[in-house]
Amino acid sequence: MRFEKILSRFNIKICIYLLIAVTALYTLVFTLIYNLKDDGYILADWLINYQDGGFKRRGLSGSFFFILQDMTGLRLNYLVYFFQLAIISSFFWYYTKLIRYKRTDLLYLSLLLSSIGFVGLLNTVTYVGKKEFIVFLMFTVFVYLLDHQRLSEKKEYLFCFFLLISTLLHEVTVFFVPYFAIALYLNTGKLEYRRYIKYFLAVGIPAIAIFMFGKNVNEGQSLKILSERGVHPVYGIFYWNINERDYIIQHSKEYILYGVSLIISAFHLAYYLKFLTGRKLLSILLIGAFLFSLPLFYLAIDWGRWMYIHMMLMIILFGLSLRNGQSVWDYQPVTINSTFYITSGIIVLSLLYRVEMSGKGFTWEGLLYRIFVAPVELLNKM
Structure with a gap:
């Protein structure tokens, strides 16, 4: 009884x-x-540019930062971080x-x-x-306006414009527009x-232009241009010369493990959807959104x-x-029942395993490992 009382007073909103x-x-x-x-992926991806060879995927951001650097004289590292700071914080x-x-509730x-949230x-x-934080920000503002009944027709077209720009910043936007x-x-x-068509056109038009007319990310002068501007990546996107489909095949044992993580996440989402009204059609739409992104899994590692x-x-x-x-602290009190036990099991499992960006699709090096085991291993090595 005492345990139930403690649980009922556990404020989920504060935890969130x-x-x-x-x-x-x-x-x-860490950004x-x-x-x-001068990280070759996290910084350098923002510095792909049109100055080296002309129009290409992701090149808009680099050219924009070059103009800013010419105007301000500031280091590219700081200019990029200022925008990353603004986007991520927002x-x-x-x-x-x-x-x-x-x-909010425990589920x-x-x-x-x-592990992938x-x-x-x-x-x-x-x-x-x-x-992708650009997409996260746009979608969050979009959902926020919807939730507060403040998405006007003009704002919808403004979001379409931002989606077009986002596609020129990173083509990944195309594959997540169904959301x-x-x-x-x-x-x-x-x-x-009919209302949805404009969103797909907003990402489809620049994507087709990139596919038809886009140059390589590195046309041979990118590293020289960056060096002259004070950035010296020694690995990363400008060095990328891997056939990604062959890489996936060669590392098939590791990539098969993504199936384990996918099954766990699918069960997790299915259990969450079980408690929503209109879940049948929503489930179909979410599966459709995942299928829409499948070309990404074929094209990139x-x-x-x-x-x-x-x-x-x-x-x-x-x-x-x-x-x-009723307030910013409002939450659904936890009650001990079958839902509590299943949800608690999902949480513990989620904290135990880890999904890497590429390579290993499932390991037991999750958050609990990183908090309790990895520091001890590091001390032993020291």
Whole structure:
């Protein structure tokens, strides 16, 4: 009886706020660290440019930062980090605004604690500072406006413009645009196909242009241009010369393990959807969104990253379905029943395993390992 009383007073909302704060701080700190050491993936991906060979995928951001550097004289590392700081901080801020007056429960918290949810950032430091945070921010603001009945027609077209720009910053935007349509459906309760077309056109047009006219990420002068501007990556996107499909085949044993993580996550989501109204059609739409992204799994090796983006977008999306509460501290008290035991089991499992961005699709080096085991191993080595 005493244990039940303690559980009922466990404030889930405070736990969520704490997780958001820790994740945001962790992400921003490690993004800065990677930027200052001229990281070839996290920094260099923002510096792909049109100056080396002309129009190409992801090149808009680099050319933009070059112009800023010419205007201000500041180091590219700091200029890029300023925008990363603004985008990442804004995402966490708007996500907090989205759920602050929502009545959260243990099952929703379990999504954040998924190994490919918020905890994924704590498990895999290479998720930090990536361009998908642009998509996270756009989608969170989009859902927030929907939830507050403030998405006007003009704002919809503005989001379409941002989606177009985002596609020029990173083509991954194309494969996750279905979530905007699903959010509209969740908000209105009806399918509005004509309304959705503009979102797909917004990402489809620049994607076709990139496919037809885009140059290579490195046309031979990128490293020289960056060196002249004070950035010296020694690995990463500008050195990338791997046939990704062959790589996946050669490392098939590791990639098969992504199936284990996918099954766990699918069960987790299916269990969450069990308690939502209209779950049948929503389940079909979410499966459709995953199938829409399958070309990514064929074209690129970052399978864990694609799974992580899916989970993050679903966490934001499900914020629409949470019941409104009375205050920013409102939560659903925990009761001991079958749902509690199943959810608790999912949480413990999520904290035990880890999904790497590419390579190992499942290991037992999750958050609990990184907190309790890895430090001891490090001390022993010292």
